[in-house]
Amino acid sequence: MERSNVIYLVPDxxxxxxxINASDIEGLIVAETYENGEPGYDTVTTKCKDGYEMILSxxxxxxxxxxxxIWKNKYFEV
Structure with missing residues (x-):
């Protein structure tokens, strides 16, 4: 598989x-809202040389x- 030239800038x-190189993105988890109304954090899971990294945003x-x-197969709902 060819490596992507698309880079995303994601804040933590x-x-x-x-x-983050687009080729390294493994999963995108949209934050859930807790019972008290507070939002959680979005999570971007990426491949890295030591395994995986999760960036909380x-x-x-x-x-x-x-x-x-575009990213429908990487979105995970929790």
Whole structure:
């Protein structure tokens, strides 16, 4: 499989930006809202040389940056 040239910039919960190659994205989990009304965190799971990395992002980040029509097979609902 050919490596992608598309890079996504994704913020984590500490506002640090992560450059992620599209080929490394394994899963996108949209935040759930808890019973008290507080939102959880979006999670981007990526492959890295040591295994996998999970980046926690503010709720809404995935829907803003990853078009569901393109990434539908990577979206996971919890």
């Amino acid at each position: 919960i500490e506002d640090k930006m992560h450059a 503010p709720a809404g980040t995935i829907e803003q940056r990853f078009d569901r029509a």
